[in-house]
Amino acid sequence: MSGLQVRDLSVHFGGVYALKGVALNVPSGVCVGLTGPNGSGKSTLVNAVTGVVDARGDVRVDDRPLPLSRPGRAARLGLRRTYQTPRVHDELTGLENACAGHHVMTGRMVTGALLSRFRSARAERDRRRDAMAALGRVGGDSAAPVRGSAMPYGQRRLVELARVLVGEPRVLLLDEPSAGLNDVETEALCRLIRELTDTGVAVLLIEHRIGLLNEVCDQLVVLEEGVTIHQGAPRDVWRHDRVRAAYIGDLSDAGA
Ligand SMILES: Nc1ncnc2c1ncn2[C@@H]1O[C@H](COP(=O)(O)OP(=O)(O)OP(=O)(O)O)[C@@H](O)[C@H]1O
Ligand SMILES: [Mg+2]
Numbered sequence: 001m002s003g004l005q006v007r008d009l010s011v012h013f014g015g016v017y018a019l020k021g022v023a024l025n026v027p028s029g030v031c032v033g034l035t036g037p038n039g040s041g042k043s044t045l046v047n048a049v050t051g052v053v054d055a056r057g058d059v060r061v062d063d064r065p066l067p068l069s070r071p072g073r074a075a076r077l078g079l080r081r082t083y084q085t086p087r088v089h090d091e092l093t094g095l096e097n098a099c100a101g102h103h104v105m106t107g108r109m110v111t112g113a114l115l116s117r118f119r120s121a122r123a124e125r126d127r128r129r130d131a132m133a134a135l136g137r138v139g140g141d142s143a144a145p146v147r148g149s150a151m152p153y154g155q156r157r158l159v160e161l162a163r164v165l166v167g168e169p170r171v172l173l174l175d176e177p178s179a180g181l182n183d184v185e186t187e188a189l190c191r192l193i194r195e196l197t198d199t200g201v202a203v204l205l206i207e208h209r210i211g212l213l214n215e216v217c218d219q220l221v222v223l224e225e226g227v228t229i230h231q232g233a234p235r236d237v238w239r240h241d242r243v244r245a246a247y248i249g250d251l252s253d254a255g256a
Contacts, residue, residue, distance in 0.1 A: 002028040002062045003202035004049070004079070004171045009057035011041075011048050011226075018044040019055070019226045024204075026171065028062075031193055031203040033213040033234060036223035037246055042206045043084050045223075046173045050074045050081050061171055078170030082177055084206075086156040094143030094151065094159045098131035101166025134162035139188045153180040161192075171202045178212055190216050210238065222246065 004026040011019040019041045026032045034042050048055035051071040059066040061077040074081075088097050135141050140158030143151060151159065157180055164172065174193075178186045193203055193216045207213050213220060214234045222230040222237060224246040230237055237243055 001025065001060075002200075003030065004204065005058075005060040005063075006045070006049065007058040009045065009048055009055055009059065011044050011053055011055045013053075017226050019048065022057075022223070022226070022228055024221050024228070024231070026202040026204045028170070028200045028202045029197050030218045031197050031205055031216050033217035033220040034204055034206045034223065035208060035213060035220060036229075039225075040223040040246075041226040042223060043175055044226075046081055046175050046204075046206070049173065050079065075167075078168070079173065080164040080167045080169035080171070081173040082157075082160050082164055082175055084175040084179075086153070086160040086180075088148040088151065088156045088159050088163075090147065090149035092148055094135060094140065094146050094148075094155070094162075095128060095131055097148060097159045098134050098140075098144075098162040098166055099127050101131065101134070101163040102127055131162065131166055134165040135159070137165060138162050138192060139185055154182065154185060157181060158185065161189075169196075169201055171204075172196060173204045173206075175206045176208070177205070178207065178209060186212065 006022060006024050009019055009022045010017060022045060024032065034045065036042055044053060047053040048068065049059055051069055051073055054069045057068065059068060061079055064077060066077055067073050092100070132144060135144055138158045138161045140155060140162055143155045143159050146155065148156065157177060161177060178189055181189060190212065193205065197203055205217060217234050220232060220234045220237045221228055222243050229242050229246060230240050
């Protein structure tokens with residue numbers, strides 16, 4: 001299967017499991033929403049797949065096995081991610097931050113961006129053109145000359161998103177990308193996700209906002225305390241008692 005396949009993924013911190021045997025598929029050209037209450041393991045799943053935290057399980061990208069607990073391996077298979085708290089380098093401008101998408105391996109990002117200043121003028125022009133186009137695509141043009149340290153939160157998000165686009169994702173993991181965006185920016189984000197899936201990108205969207213999930217996701221996966229409690233079409237998922245209970249308490253106990 002092309003896209004992302006996750007089987008039996010488990011992560012524990014000390015003796016406490018943050019994920020217990022989670023499975024999900026994000027086929028190419030499809031947006032899968034990942035939701036669930038705070039602390040249910042959504043960000044941990046992204047951290048596990050990208051090798052940021054130790055994990056056990058079977059993860060494949062375009063049918064190729066992805067070694068776990070090895071940061072950097074995921075990027076080599078075309079997997080890109082954004083962070084729940086956007087990561088933008090404070091010393092670099094929006095344009096330079098976006099250019100760093102060419103150097104997708106974590107840790108080498110800043111060095112790469114700085115080194116690129118010394119590369120051939122033509123290659124550098126191409127990189128800057130791609131980065132500027134990516135900023136335009138996410139509606140973040142105005143951030144191009146702004147240093148990371150001076151960017152408001154929403155702008156940091158757009159710049160981070162531009163950086164991952166520059167890295168030409170095959171599989172894109174977005175951890176609450178709409179947090180801090182206004183309505184216009186959120187609408188642009190939805191359009192962007194649709195454009196990406198139309199060109200065959202597999203998108204995993206972590207999100208709490210039901211409207212947004214309904215609008216862009218083909219499938220939803222709901223986690224609670226590290227296990228999958230439901231998978232299905234977005235419009236149906238909220239009808240299930242277990243999902244509703246996970247969010248707002250057991251409705252039958254509440255007399256609902
Ligand atoms: N690095 C870590 N060390 C120890 N515990 C962690 C670590 N990262 C996450 N956890 C714990 O794992 C569980 C899942 O956390 P995670 O951040 O994945 O939840 P989440 O679903 O993303 O929540 P939210 O909606 O608040 O972002 C929580 O109990 C959290 O405290
Ligand atoms: Mg999270």
